[in-house]
Amino acid sequence: MFDLSGHAALVTGAGQxxxxxxxxxxxxxGAAVAVNDLVAERAEAVAKEITAVGGxxxxxxxxxxxxxxxxxAVARARDGLGRSVDIMVHNAGIAADFGQGHFRTLEPSRWRxxxxxxLFGAMNCVSAVVDDMCETxxxxxxxxxxxxxxxxxxxGLSLYGAGKSGVEGFMRHLSQELAPSGVTxxxxxxxxxxxxxxxxxxxxxxxxxTRRLGRPEDVGAAVVYLASPEASWLTGQILNLNGGSVxx
Ligand SMILES: NC(=O)c1ccc[n+]([C@@H]2O[C@H](COP(=O)([O-])OP(=O)(O)OC[C@H]3O[C@@H](n4cnc5c(N)ncnc54)[C@H](O)[C@@H]3O)[C@@H](O)[C@H]2O)c1
Numbered sequence: 001m002f003d004l005s006g007h008a009a010l011v012t013g014a015g016q017x018x019x020x021x022x023x024x025x026x027x028x029x030g031a032a033v034a035v036n037d038l039v040a041e042r043a044e045a046v047a048k049e050i051t052a053v054g055g056x057x058x059x060x061x062x063x064x065x066x067x068x069x070x071x072x073a074v075a076r077a078r079d080g081l082g083r084s085v086d087i088m089v090h091n092a093g094i095a096a097d098f099g100q101g102h103f104r105t106l107e108p109s110r111w112r113x114x115x116x117x118x119l120f121g122a123m124n125c126v127s128a129v130v131d132d133m134c135e136t137x138x139x140x141x142x143x144x145x146x147x148x149x150x151x152x153x154x155x156g157l158s159l160y161g162a163g164k165s166g167v168e169g170f171m172r173h174l175s176q177e178l179a180p181s182g183v184t185x186x187x188x189x190x191x192x193x194x195x196x197x198x199x200x201x202x203x204x205x206x207x208x209x210t211r212r213l214g215r216p217e218d219v220g221a222a223v224v225y226l227a228s229p230e231a232s233w234l235t236g237q238i239l240n241l242n243g244g245s246v247x248x
Pocket of ligand 1: 012013014015016017018019036037038042062063064090091092093094095096117144145146147189190191192193194196
């Protein structure tokens with residue numbers, strides 16, 4: 001079950017935290033993994049870690065908001081891994097100039113980054129891999145989102161929420177277009193992760209029914225299922241992975 005050997009995955013923003021957990025988990029199930037990050041050293045370190053334990057991985061540093069760079073890297077991944085990408089996980093979602101703060105305090109110059117990385121980043125990555133997936137009749141597209149797409153808060157997340165809500169809408173419609181071609185499209189909406197909470201980690205953890213924050217391995221395990229052959233009848237869904245903090 002959940003055997004991914006013979007498949008090639010691209011994971012964006014996989015140089016640390018959730019993305020690294022996804023890359024490791026897919027590789028552990030046998031997928032050859034193209035490890036992307038904007039920061040080349042991070043991608044290289046994760047790829048090296050995977051190959052050191054017997055997995056297959058290739059670092060492909062690029063900026064998901066640069067369409068040409070994405071296309072070029074996907075071709076490089078195909079050559080390097082020996083097969084075309086048929087599992088694409090768009091995890092990169094937090095830009096360096098993130099624009100967090102209450103909307104009234106944010107200069108218009110900061111509105112763009114969260115939309116670019118989440119929405120245009122997803123479009124760039126999908127467009128670079130989707131034709132090959134449809135031609136072979138098998139593909140898995142997984143988008144990493146957040147509870148902030150559907151739940152309002154006063155934590156300065158309005159632009160982030162806009163980017164994540166936008167990409168969730170994109171995925172919803174994409175799932176309907178691609179289902180007849182054997183390509184599933186699902187979204188994993190994360191609750192707060194261990195790397196996000198800073199000094200207030202314990203306070204946040206106690207508000208979650210499971211009394212802990214999310215870990216990279218939690219995210220990796222859920223993505224393995226969504227990427228697996230066994231999940232062929234699951235598409236167009238948003239799966240909440242949040243320790244029970246929001247139920248629906
Ligand atoms: N951390 C949380 O609590 C949390 C909660 C809900 C959802 N999420 C979502 O989970 C995903 C991963 O979050 P994280 O906290 O692990 O992120 P992170 O910031 O720890 O890591 C993201 C990685 O993406 C890379 N990156 C940034 N911009 C990029 C770009 N333009 N192109 C390629 N790579 C780029 C960064 O260099 C970094 O290594 C994101 O989509 C985030 O929105 C996170």
